[in-house]
Amino acid sequence: MPGCTRARGQVRAMPVTIDRTTSSRRAPPHPARLSLTPAPGGLDGIWWPRSRALTRELPTLTAALGERWGRVTGVTVHPGYWPVIPHWVSVAGRTVQVGWSTEAQDPHRLTLSLPDGRRDVLVIPPESGAGAAAQLMAGDGTEAPAREEAADRIDARIGEEAWETDGGAGRPSFPPRPIGSTGPSPAGRRR
Template sequence: MPVTIDRTTSSRRAPPQPVRLSLTPAPGGLDGMWWPRSRALTRELPTLMAALVDHWGRITGVTVHPAYWPVVPHHVSVAGRTVRVGWSIQAQDPHRLTLSLPDGQHRDVLVIPPETGAEAAAQLMADGGGDAPAREEATDGFDARIREEAWESDGGAGRPSFLSRPIGSTGPSPAGRRR
């Protein structure tokens, strides 16, 4: 039985959507705000970094807090080169993304959770991140869902002990067990 494969529709990709970004400096030393469309760093970071190259130049590294990103890759590909991605639970605010530049400077960007409503996100971006209560209000619903999901998936056990140890620590966890 002959089979015909139509590759015209499968080879076409939708054009990338514009980055939802504001480079208005905000309180707390923030250099801008970013409202990603998802929590997939491998999909979202290349688009963000491509948009920032005209403003800040080449980005050599990114640091995130792992609490809100389901997968933190070791690197992402941007315009044919590799950018290192790291994470920190102690030095990194959960709603902040730190971008490293070749000259050693850093740029901090507030991450507005993708689940935030369009009106709240637009307001945060329009007023330079607003004050702390406005930011907290926009992100509290997401934080509560994450805490509840963690509680449910851990059987109510709470935060895994390996997240309570300092990064790079190989000593016993706070509960006295080795992992």
């Protein structure tokens, strides 16, 4: 029995101390790191998430964008850089649909569906250094393709570093096909 000891055939309960100084409540989320200045290439803004966990990052992003652009009803991502893609996320008591596409979605863009249309946001890799992210978010006169190339370089460098530190065992380039999906997996092969 957990929390018990035996002494010569007897079972004695051990005292248990419960530390109530740590609350089971989560800390309030950090504000979304956004630049909503329209940019060439059809970009409506730039987002620098803190991680690649969409279930953690999207509620903060969609709440922040909802205040500025209106209610976000859906999000589409490219599966290449997100290890887990949920079917939906909860935002302020409602759900936002999450989908993915390898054909219509640029790996470094996130497409948001709103009642009045769609908006595209460039995604800066979360592992980016603060200096590189600040340059991308400020624009510094670079066109959208140059920003996406910079994001590609950051991802390539991070991938090489992971390959080296993990002994050559980096993460796969595409996550498995979502549960319940009837189409081919993102890599184009059937499972």
